[in-house]
Amino acid sequence: MTSTQLDRAHVWHPFTQMRDWNAPGHEPIVIVEGSGAVLKAEDGREYLDGNSSIWTNLHGHRRPEIDSAIRAQLDRIAHSSFLGLTNDLAPRLAHDLLEVAALPDHKVFFSDDGSTAMEAALKMVHQARLQRGEARRSVFFSLANGYHGDTVGAMSAGHSPTFHRAYRPLLFETREVISPACYRCPYNRAEPVRGIEARPSRQCGWECIGELETALDAAGDTASAFVLEPRVQGAAGMTMHPHGYLEKAAAACRERGIWLILDEVMTGFGRTGTMFAFQAEKVTPDLVALAKGLTGGYLPVAATLASETIFDAFLGGYAELKTFFHGHSYTGNALGCAAALANLAIFENESTLEKNAGLERILADRLAVFWDHPHVGDVRQEGLIAAVEIVQDFTTRTPFPFTDRIGHRVCEAAKKHGLLTRPIGDVLVLMPPYCVTETQIGQMVDALWRALEEVLPMKSN
Ligand SMILES: Cc1ncc(COP(=O)(O)O)c(C=O)c1O
Structure with missing residues (x-):
């Protein structure tokens, strides 16, 4: 049996509606390796770890010193x-x-x-x-x-x-x-x-x-x-x-x-x-x-x-x-x-905190693009935590109905562009590991932006 078949047969995942998880057509990503800010799946595809494996990873995967x-x-x-x-x-x-x-x-x-x-x-x-x-x-x-x-x-x-x-x-x-x-x-x-x-x-x-x-x-x-x-x-x-x-x-x-x-x-x-x-x-x-x-x-x-x-x-x-x-x-x-x-x-x-200050500035510069989207209500950042809040109406800060699952749909779309991150409701999160490069920050932001555009196209607004 494949990992996916075994998973479907035997596993109950955290914070997961298992009916959706086990629905025909849902193909879970099976992570088998990681290196730095990159996670590799069983099918050979690579993804940027955009939320540091649910906010845990700091210096990257397979850090030689920790290994x-x-x-x-x-x-x-x-x-x-x-x-x-x-x-x-x-x-x-x-x-x-x-x-x-x-x-x-x-x-x-x-x-x-x-x-x-x-x-x-x-x-x-x-x-x-x-x-x-x-x-x-x-x-x-x-x-x-x-x-x-x-x-x-x-x-x-x-x-x-x-x-x-x-x-x-x-x-x-x-x-x-x-x-x-x-x-x-x-x-x-x-x-x-x-x-x-x-x-x-x-x-x-x-x-x-x-x-x-x-x-x-x-x-x-x-x-x-x-x-x-x-x-x-x-x-x-x-x-x-x-x-x-x-x-x-x-x-x-x-x-x-x-x-x-x-x-x-x-x-x-x-x-x-x-x-x-x-x-x-x-x-x-x-x-x-x-x-x-x-x-x-x-x-x-x-x-x-x-x-x-x-x-x-x-x-x-x-x-x-x-x-x-x-x-x-x-x-x-x-x-x-x-x-x-x-x-x-x-x-x-490695003077990580000093090094991170540079990454924080790069992230801030790149994040600014989200303000161009009419459905982005707030773009906020504290250190290497970035959040983009999606709203139905910018002026009134009115959210979309939660059943629209906008955040979820954007993050699903982001997977196709090589980014893994998990939304919180309609808040998109970027929280890269500290080993992330400037290029990778750019790729994360681009992937999220493209995904947002696919779910909420700007032209229709
Ligand atoms: C602020 C905060 N406290 C506590 C927890 C619980 O931690 P754990 O999932 O390791 O039990 C979390 C998990 O996300 C958290 O974000």
């Missing part, structure tokens, strides 16, 4: 338990992570993926509050349309109408606060201006911060923690926050004794320009969740960085049961840690 670090580790050991034991890689990785995060007094709790990193953060806050005699502080706040993963705790902190609808009865309550997503913000009085992103052209009085403060004050001494994806909310549609929001929100939390949980699962490791998005705004988060790019997109390793205050709340006599009763079988996995250490070394050896 050889994993191979070398295989000659020693692949995995041993982190319960009651340690190994010679995870502590070094913890040290290096805290160094690049400039959070020297935090502690690192390892897990497997973005959802578990967030799940651990939420449980840490809950238990730390209890053990500090602050049981009243039980209310979590999080941003509208936020997405923090698919486990039950992570979903509770999320507010995705599509993803979370069915699971609401399973979730604990978190208070939703307005997202500072300028393009669709009800407080943004500016008319859309073609060629200018919504954030710099917005007209508002930081009402989003005012609303946050009102919500925090309403909870008074029951307020516990504020959860957010700093600067860019990925699954919300790559919605981007105005610079300064994070600093203001962090100050509002600090003044009220509320802990700040930052989900840097997507934004971490240079994606937004700085190593971590929070470093651009000079805030000190109480908890940070990291995953995806932590191993350069190779292996599932995640980390939750926790402040000394939170860590100390778990110290006590054995019988007090203050232990953090949470852990995963593959915690501290040696192969993953070897990949992560090699990944961080590349940042240092």
Whole structure:
């Protein structure tokens, strides 16, 4: 049997309507190899990896440094338990992570993926509050349309109408606060201006911060923690926050004794320009969740960085049961840690952040073409994350009916032009690996543009 036949017979894919997947005529792409920013399929076709393999890959596929670090580790050991034991890689990785995060007094709790990193953060806050005699502080706040993963705790902190609808009865309550997503913000009085992103052209009085403060004050001494994806909310549609929001929100939390949980699962490791998005705004988060790019997109390793205050709340006599009763079988996995250490070394050896600044400018120049299309409502970019939002009406920002599946159709068409990327609703995403060349950026933009033109021809407008 072919890979496709086996897949159809036995596999259930994530976030996928399997009736469509298994419908006659749908021929899935079977990836068998990768190199740099290019993925190769079983039929020999090559594709540019336009979303870094769902936002995980950093320095490209088959990076020799990461490959050889994993191979070398295989000659020693692949995995041993982190319960009651340690190994010679995870502590070094913890040290290096805290160094690049400039959070020297935090502690690192390892897990497997973005959802578990967030799940651990939420449980840490809950238990730390209890053990500090602050049981009243039980209310979590999080941003509208936020997405923090698919486990039950992570979903509770999320507010995705599509993803979370069915699971609401399973979730604990978190208070939703307005997202500072300028393009669709009800407080943004500016008319859309073609060629200018919504954030710099917005007209508002930081009402989003005012609303946050009102919500925090309403909870008074029951307020516990504020959860957010700093600067860019990925699954919300790559919605981007105005610079300064994070600093203001962090100050509002600090003044009220509320802990700040930052989900840097997507934004971490240079994606937004700085190593971590929070470093651009000079805030000190109480908890940070990291995953995806932590191993350069190779292996599932995640980390939750926790402040000394939170860590100390778990110290006590054995019988007090203050232990953090949470852990995963593959915690501290040696192969993953070897990949992560090699990944961080590349940042240092190649001055990745400086190099990326040049790529960001090239991407910005090339993206400008999208403003020529009458159905492009917003073109936004933060670091090496680019988003093109398609709308039915530019002036009113009215979206197409979701059943038209414009974003999906454009990305399907882009495959024919050699680009793989996944839309979020009608938001087209380009998030190249950092090894991407100027030529490849041009090819990605051209492929997406041609695909957009095929689905929504300009001539008919
Ligand atoms: C911001 C954010 N948090 C958490 C997650 C969940 O990560 P994972 O899919 O590794 O569980 C994601 C995944 O896309 C994410 O974008």
